[in-house]
Amino acid sequence: MFLLGKDKYFYLKSMNVLKVDNLTKTYRSGNRELTVLDQVNFEVAIGDTLSIVGPSGSGKTTLLGLCAGLDVASSGSVMLDGSALEKMTEDQRAAVRNQLVGFIFQNFQLLQTLTALENVMVPLELKKRKDAKDKAMELLEKVGLADRLTHYPNQLSGGEQQRVSIARAFANEPKILFADEPTGNLDTETGEMVENLIFQLNEEEGTTLILVTHDLELAARTHQSIHIKGGKLQEAING
Amino acid sequence: MVDWNWSLLMAKRDLRKTGGRLILFISAIVTGIAALVAVTSFGDNLSNDIDEQAKELLGADLSLRKNQPIEFPEIETQADRRALEVNFASMVYFPKVGESRLTQVRALEGDFPFYGSFETLPVSGETEFRKGAKRALVEKTLMAQFGAVVGDSIKVGNVTLEIVGALQKVPGQNGITATVAPAVYIPNDQLEASGLVQYGSRVNYIHYFQFPEEFDLEALIAEKKDQWDEDKVRHETVQSQKEDTGRSFENLSNFLVLVAFIAVLLGCVGVGSAINVFVKEKLPSVAVLRCLGVRSKEIVAVYLVQIVIMGLFGSLLGAAAGAFLQFLLPMVFSDFLPVEVSVQISWRAVIMGTFTGVLISVLFALIPLLKIRKVSPMMTLRPDDPSAGLGKDPLRWMVLGAIVLFILGFSFYLLEEWDQTFWFTGFVIFAFGSLWLLALGIMKAIRKFLPISLNYPARQALSNLYRPNNQTVSLLATIGLGTAMIGTLFFIQNQLLDEVRFADKEDQPNMLFFDIQSDQVDSMKTVLAEDGLPILQHVPIVTMGLAEVNGLTRNDNEELEDEEQRSNSMYRREFRVTYRDTLIATEELTAGSLIPFEAEGDSIFVSMEEGYAERNRVELGDEVVFNVQGRPLTTYVGSFRKVNFRKVSTNFLVVFPDKVLDNAPKFHVLITRTKNDQESADIQNKMVRQFPNVSVVNLSMIVETLEDILGKISFVIQFMALFSILTGVLVLISSLLISKFQRIRENILLRTIGAGRRVLLKINALEYLFLGSLAAGGGILLSVLAAFLLSRYVFEISFRMEWGPLLIVFVLITLLTVILGWINSLSILKAKTMDILRS
Known part of the structure; x- marks a missing residue:
C-alpha cells in the first residue's frame, strides 16, 4: 500500500534519510559477550515507511534505539539525515533528536507531572518556538483532544495518552518518526484508531516512519518491512 | 550553556506535582537548621547583652586585686567612689540545722556594685545589708540547701549574723560558680571579729573604683600597669571584663553551633538518601526528556532548581522554628549565663542558617542527582535494562570534596584554629563513615546469612530491610549517630562520677581540713583521735x-x-x-x-x-x-x-x-577518713564550732557538686543531642511515607496469598524492631569507642563498661522506632485490596 503517490515515492526513495551500515551491538555480561545485532544493513528514503518485525528478543528495539541515536553501536555506522551518529557526543545526538526525530512509545512515556498541553509543548519549547502553545493546541485538536488540554496523564485513558504522545511526536515537525509497538498497550479498537492517526499525520506531514511491531497487519501498511531474527537481518520486504 | 529559562519553566511545572513529596524529602534538615539558627541567634544576643551589660558584669570601672592587703591612695583621690571586697573560702555554720558548708565569704565595704545591684529577696535585703552591723546576704541556693529563711542566723567564724536577704544574682556570677562556691556577703567591719583571716588564709583583696565620666582610665592604666605587675596586682576594667566574658561565651556558643551543625549534617544525609529515591522515581521522565533531545545539564538543572527551592523552603521553615526556639534557650542555659539575655531575632543567624541549609542540602542532594547525567534515553524503550539506568558519575567525587571543604570552612569559621578544625572534620567524617560502613556491613550480613530456617515473619521483616528505596542505611546512620551522642554523654558522665566515688571504695582519704594555724594542730589531732578518726x-x-x-x-x-x-x-x-x-x-x-x-x-x-x-x-x-x-x-x-x-x-x-x-x-x-556520711557531718560540725577559721572539704560534697555541675552541663548537651534524635525521627518518618505505597502493595500481596492481620502486624513490628535495635546498637558501639577514647586521652581516667545507661538508651531508641513504625503501619493495614489492584 502506498500512502504517497507512486511517482513521488520513487523520486524520494533515491534520497536516504537513514542509512544503516554493518551495524553490530554487543553487550558484555561478566566474561560473556552477547551479540544482539549482527552486521545489519538497510536504507530508508525520505518519506518512506518501514516496519521492523521479528520475535521477542530478536533485537528489534535495539535496532530502533541505535537508528534513533538513543544508544551507540559497538561497530558499524548509522547515517541519520547525512550525519554519522557514532561520531557524535551524547549531547550532539540529543540535538539531532530534537531537530529531526519524533518518538512514539508502547508505554506512551508522557511526563507525569505535565498536562497534556505541556507535554506537547516541550519539544517546541526546546526549539524555542514562540508559538509553542498555539501549535501544541492545534496538534491536540488534530488528535481529538482539544477538551483534554489541562488533564494530567493519569487522568487520561491509554488511548488518549497515546494520542498525546503522537501529538508530541509530530510537534517538532520531525524528518523521521520512530514508533515502538505504538498499539501494543491498547485494545484492538483504540489501537486501530491510533494506527490510522499515525499514518494520517505521517502522510500530511511527509515524515519518514520507522516502526517496530509484532503486528503483521500493521507492518503490512508500511512501504517496506525488515525481519530480524537472532540479531540478524533475515529479509527485506519492499512494499 | 544551560537554557535556564526552559529549566526554570520545567521546574515550576514539575513542582506542582512533586513539591509535596520534595518537602517530605527536605524535611530532615528542618530540625538541624532550627537548632543552628536558635543557637547562633542566642550567641549573637548573648554577645550584644554582654557588651551592653559589661558595666554591671564588673560592677565598677576598675577593679584591682591582690592576695595581700594593699592600698591605692593615689587612685582613691581620683575616683568618685571606692569599695573594698575581701573574699576567701570559709565554712559557714547554720545554727538552726546544726550544719555547715564551705562557701565564699565576701566582706564588703562601700557601695559596690556601682553599676547594677544585688538582686535580693526581699527587695529591701540590699538596703538592710548596707546598714552594716551583723547582717548578711546569702546566696539563694545555699539557703535552700539548709532550709534557711530571711531572719535566720549564720555563724561566720566567730561572728553570728542575721540573714537579711537571699541573693538572687551577684554581679559577674552564674549558676555554675554559685554551685561550686556559693557567696555569703558580710560587712567588712565584721571581718576582724570573725577571726577568719589568719596566716596562710587564701584571701583576695579587691578594690573597686568608679571614676567621673570624663576620666581617662586608659591613661591611668598605661601609667600604672608596670607597677601593678611588679606588685602582683591584677587589674580588670569594663573593657577587659567584656572581652574575657565575651571570649569564653563565644567559645560556648561556637561549641553549640558545631553540635547543631552535626544535626544539620545528619539531616543532609537523610536528604541525600531521600533524593536518591526521588531520582529513581524520576528516571522514566529523565529518559523521555533525553529522547526529546534535552541535554543532560538542562535536566540536572530542572531538578536542581527544585531542590534549591525546596532546600530554601526547608531552611526557612527551620529558621522560623529556630527563631521561636531561641525563646527557650535562656532557660536551658540559665545556669551558665552571667547576664540577662534578651530574646530577639538575629537576622545574621537567620541568613547564615538559611544559606547553610540550602548550600549543604544541595551538595548532599547533588550526589544522587548527578546520576541523572548518566541516564540513557534507551530506558524509554527498555525500562528494566540495568545498563540503561543509573551509573556512577565521577563528578560525585568533586561534590564529596566540596562537602568536606564546606565542613572544614564552616568549622574553621567557628573554631578559628586549623588543628581543631581538622579534628572536628575528622571526627565528623569518622563518625559518619563508621556508621555508614557498619550499616552497609549489617545489610550485607543479613543478605548473606539470613537463615532459611528462621520463622517466616522474622525472615520477611529482615528481608524488608533491604527492600529498594527503604533508606535503611541512612536510617541506621542518622538514628545511630544521635544514639551515639547521647550514649557517649551518659557514659562519660557516669565514668567521671564513678571516678570520684571510687575513691570511697579504695580506703582513700575522704575529708580534708585546711587553713589550720600551727597552734591549732595539736588540738585538732586530739579531737580527731577522740572520735577514732585516723590522721592519714x-x-x-x-x-x-x-x-x-x-x-x-x-x-x-x-x-x-x-x-x-x-x-x-x-x-x-x-x-x-x-x-x-x-x-x-x-x-x-x-x-x-x-x-x-x-x-x-x-x-x-x-x-x-x-x-x-x-x-x-x-x-x-x-x-x-x-x-x-x-x-x-x-x-x-x-x-x-x-x-x-x-x-x-x-x-x-x-x-x-x-x-x-x-x-x-x-x-x-x-x-x-570517715566511715560514713553521718560521721563526716558530725566531725565537720564539731571542727567548725571549735575552730571557726578551719575549712573542710569532704568527698560527699565534691561528689554532690560534681553531680550538680555535670547534671547542668549534661542537660544542655542532651538538649542539643535531642536535635540529632529528632532529625533521625524525621528521616524515619519521611522514609516511612516515601515507601508507604510500596509497603501497602507488599502487605496486600501478602494478604492476597493468605497472610492474616496478625502475621502482617508481626512482620511490621519486627521490621521496626530490627531497624531500631540495629541503629541503636550501632550508635552504642560508636559511643563505647568514643567514651573509651575520651576517658583514656581527654579525662585520663580508667575506662569501665557501663551496661546500665547504655541499656536504657538502647531500649528507648528502639522503642521510639517501633512506635513510629507501628503508627505508620496501622494506616497501611487499613488499605483495601481492590484499591491496589485497580491502581
Whole structure:
C-alpha cells in the first residue's frame, strides 16, 4: 500500500534519510559477550515507511534505539539525515533528536507531572518556538483532544495518552518518526484508531516512519518491512 | 550553556506535582537548621547583652586585686567612689540545722556594685545589708540547701549574723560558680571579729573604683600597669571584663553551633538518601526528556532548581522554628549565663542558617542527582535494562570534596584554629563513615546469612530491610549517630562520677581540713583521735614567691627573646609548698631522686611537678631562688614527680626536703577518713564550732557538686543531642511515607496469598524492631569507642563498661522506632485490596 503517490515515492526513495551500515551491538555480561545485532544493513528514503518485525528478543528495539541515536553501536555506522551518529557526543545526538526525530512509545512515556498541553509543548519549547502553545493546541485538536488540554496523564485513558504522545511526536515537525509497538498497550479498537492517526499525520506531514511491531497487519501498511531474527537481518520486504 | 529559562519553566511545572513529596524529602534538615539558627541567634544576643551589660558584669570601672592587703591612695583621690571586697573560702555554720558548708565569704565595704545591684529577696535585703552591723546576704541556693529563711542566723567564724536577704544574682556570677562556691556577703567591719583571716588564709583583696565620666582610665592604666605587675596586682576594667566574658561565651556558643551543625549534617544525609529515591522515581521522565533531545545539564538543572527551592523552603521553615526556639534557650542555659539575655531575632543567624541549609542540602542532594547525567534515553524503550539506568558519575567525587571543604570552612569559621578544625572534620567524617560502613556491613550480613530456617515473619521483616528505596542505611546512620551522642554523654558522665566515688571504695582519704594555724594542730589531732578518726596525712604548707631561675629575675626574663622567655606567670604566682623526704600515694617519681637536706650549708634540692616543669622549661639541676617571706632561698631542681591531681589529697607543684622550712611561717592541712556520711557531718560540725577559721572539704560534697555541675552541663548537651534524635525521627518518618505505597502493595500481596492481620502486624513490628535495635546498637558501639577514647586521652581516667545507661538508651531508641513504625503501619493495614489492584 502506498500512502504517497507512486511517482513521488520513487523520486524520494533515491534520497536516504537513514542509512544503516554493518551495524553490530554487543553487550558484555561478566566474561560473556552477547551479540544482539549482527552486521545489519538497510536504507530508508525520505518519506518512506518501514516496519521492523521479528520475535521477542530478536533485537528489534535495539535496532530502533541505535537508528534513533538513543544508544551507540559497538561497530558499524548509522547515517541519520547525512550525519554519522557514532561520531557524535551524547549531547550532539540529543540535538539531532530534537531537530529531526519524533518518538512514539508502547508505554506512551508522557511526563507525569505535565498536562497534556505541556507535554506537547516541550519539544517546541526546546526549539524555542514562540508559538509553542498555539501549535501544541492545534496538534491536540488534530488528535481529538482539544477538551483534554489541562488533564494530567493519569487522568487520561491509554488511548488518549497515546494520542498525546503522537501529538508530541509530530510537534517538532520531525524528518523521521520512530514508533515502538505504538498499539501494543491498547485494545484492538483504540489501537486501530491510533494506527490510522499515525499514518494520517505521517502522510500530511511527509515524515519518514520507522516502526517496530509484532503486528503483521500493521507492518503490512508500511512501504517496506525488515525481519530480524537472532540479531540478524533475515529479509527485506519492499512494499 | 544551560537554557535556564526552559529549566526554570520545567521546574515550576514539575513542582506542582512533586513539591509535596520534595518537602517530605527536605524535611530532615528542618530540625538541624532550627537548632543552628536558635543557637547562633542566642550567641549573637548573648554577645550584644554582654557588651551592653559589661558595666554591671564588673560592677565598677576598675577593679584591682591582690592576695595581700594593699592600698591605692593615689587612685582613691581620683575616683568618685571606692569599695573594698575581701573574699576567701570559709565554712559557714547554720545554727538552726546544726550544719555547715564551705562557701565564699565576701566582706564588703562601700557601695559596690556601682553599676547594677544585688538582686535580693526581699527587695529591701540590699538596703538592710548596707546598714552594716551583723547582717548578711546569702546566696539563694545555699539557703535552700539548709532550709534557711530571711531572719535566720549564720555563724561566720566567730561572728553570728542575721540573714537579711537571699541573693538572687551577684554581679559577674552564674549558676555554675554559685554551685561550686556559693557567696555569703558580710560587712567588712565584721571581718576582724570573725577571726577568719589568719596566716596562710587564701584571701583576695579587691578594690573597686568608679571614676567621673570624663576620666581617662586608659591613661591611668598605661601609667600604672608596670607597677601593678611588679606588685602582683591584677587589674580588670569594663573593657577587659567584656572581652574575657565575651571570649569564653563565644567559645560556648561556637561549641553549640558545631553540635547543631552535626544535626544539620545528619539531616543532609537523610536528604541525600531521600533524593536518591526521588531520582529513581524520576528516571522514566529523565529518559523521555533525553529522547526529546534535552541535554543532560538542562535536566540536572530542572531538578536542581527544585531542590534549591525546596532546600530554601526547608531552611526557612527551620529558621522560623529556630527563631521561636531561641525563646527557650535562656532557660536551658540559665545556669551558665552571667547576664540577662534578651530574646530577639538575629537576622545574621537567620541568613547564615538559611544559606547553610540550602548550600549543604544541595551538595548532599547533588550526589544522587548527578546520576541523572548518566541516564540513557534507551530506558524509554527498555525500562528494566540495568545498563540503561543509573551509573556512577565521577563528578560525585568533586561534590564529596566540596562537602568536606564546606565542613572544614564552616568549622574553621567557628573554631578559628586549623588543628581543631581538622579534628572536628575528622571526627565528623569518622563518625559518619563508621556508621555508614557498619550499616552497609549489617545489610550485607543479613543478605548473606539470613537463615532459611528462621520463622517466616522474622525472615520477611529482615528481608524488608533491604527492600529498594527503604533508606535503611541512612536510617541506621542518622538514628545511630544521635544514639551515639547521647550514649557517649551518659557514659562519660557516669565514668567521671564513678571516678570520684571510687575513691570511697579504695580506703582513700575522704575529708580534708585546711587553713589550720600551727597552734591549732595539736588540738585538732586530739579531737580527731577522740572520735577514732585516723590522721592519714599532716601537711605543713609554706607560701613563697619565685625570685630567679638560673640567675634570671623576672625583669631579666622579659628582656630575653620571645622564644627564650619563660612564662611570666611563673614569677607572679604564689607557690604553696610543703616539705617531706618521701612520696605520697598520689605521686610517682619520674626523674632524679628526692635528696634529703642533711645539715646547714648543704644544697637544697626541690622536687617539681613534671608537667609544670615541662611547661616552664625547667630542667633537672636548674637553680631556682625562692622568696620566702622576704628571705631568698637558693634551691636546685633534684627531681620531677608525676602527680595524680584527681584524688582527694594535697598536691604540690614544688616539694622541699624536710628540715629546710621548719622555722618558716606556715599553716597546715590534716587529712582523714570517715566511715560514713553521718560521721563526716558530725566531725565537720564539731571542727567548725571549735575552730571557726578551719575549712573542710569532704568527698560527699565534691561528689554532690560534681553531680550538680555535670547534671547542668549534661542537660544542655542532651538538649542539643535531642536535635540529632529528632532529625533521625524525621528521616524515619519521611522514609516511612516515601515507601508507604510500596509497603501497602507488599502487605496486600501478602494478604492476597493468605497472610492474616496478625502475621502482617508481626512482620511490621519486627521490621521496626530490627531497624531500631540495629541503629541503636550501632550508635552504642560508636559511643563505647568514643567514651573509651575520651576517658583514656581527654579525662585520663580508667575506662569501665557501663551496661546500665547504655541499656536504657538502647531500649528507648528502639522503642521510639517501633512506635513510629507501628503508627505508620496501622494506616497501611487499613488499605483495601481492590484499591491496589485497580491502581
